[in-house]
Amino acid sequence: xxxxxxxxxxxxxxxxxxxxxxxxxxxxxxxxxxxxxxxxxxxxxxxxxxxxxxxxxxxxxxxxxxxxxxxxxxxxxxxxxxxxxxxxxxxxxxxxxxxxxxxxxxxxxxxxxxxxxxxxxxxxxxxxxxxxxxxxxxxxxxxxxxxxxxxxxxxxxxxxxxx
Amino acid sequence: xxxxxxxxxxxxxxxxxxxxxxxxxxxxxxxxxxxxxxxxxxxxxxxxxxxxxxxxxxxxxxxxxxxxxxxxxxxxxxxxxxxx
Numbered sequence: 300x301x302x303x304x305x306x307x308x309x310x311x312x313x314x315x316x317x318x319x320x321x322x323x324x325x326x327x328x329x330x331x332x333x334x335x336x337x338x339x340x341x342x343x344x345x346x347x348x349x350x351x352x353x354x355x356x357x358x359x360x361x362x363x364x365x366x367x368x369x370x371x372x373x374x375x376x377x378x379x380x381x382x383x384x385x386x387x388x389x390x391x392x393x394x395x396x397x398x399x400x401x402x403x404x405x406x407x408x409x410x411x412x413x414x415x416x417x418x419x420x421x422x423x424x425x426x427x428x429x430x431x432x433x434x435x436x437x438x439x440x441x442x443x444x445x446x447x448x449x450x451x452x453x454x455x456x457x458x459x460x461x462x
Numbered sequence: 463x464x465x466x467x468x469x470x471x472x473x474x475x476x477x478x479x480x481x482x483x484x485x486x487x488x489x490x491x492x493x494x495x496x497x498x499x500x501x502x503x504x505x506x507x508x509x510x511x512x513x514x515x516x517x518x519x520x521x522x523x524x525x526x527x528x529x530x531x532x533x534x535x536x537x538x539x540x541x542x543x544x545x546x
Contacts, residue, residue, distance in 0.1 A: 391503050419522040420509040442507060
């Protein structure tokens, strides 16, 4: 099963600038998911960097890479639950994460996520992130718990878009 | 090493890993919450690792009981059918 961006927006509460997943290429509920995040030089994380900085100043931040993988795990978990189950996943812990190579603007990250275990409202995922044939990160254990939707999402008034 | 000791040492390692301590720092009867500042998320993580390691299912209601290594051992022994 493939999910385009609109379908991800319907599943995840995240929005700009924290919606860090562009597309899901393949998902097998209860098992695994391949998610895509394209990094561009327009990302807000590159705003305000002084001119003339070296290349490594534009490495994609580890925190955002981990969050992006976590959003893939969240989609996988959401699609793996029984229909009608309430609540949203909230990322709580990452264990044994290895960042192997920096990611730069122009790179397309593929997250390969496996759902390891679901225990009493908590889910555990593992996997790795790739740019082409190169592995850029490994995730031994990512944990999320389910929280009531109204505990996470502020009611939004669509007419008042921030400028 | 008796079966009971073996199980206790395995559980001590699981608990130590989740609480980010050395196994020898985890005392048998110390309260995870009071003495090691564990919270409910750590408790679920311990439970999840135990379920995965021993392929047992432990009801969430038992979480409240599992507050020390000794108590964890007792609960797991009950559900895993250990004769410790």
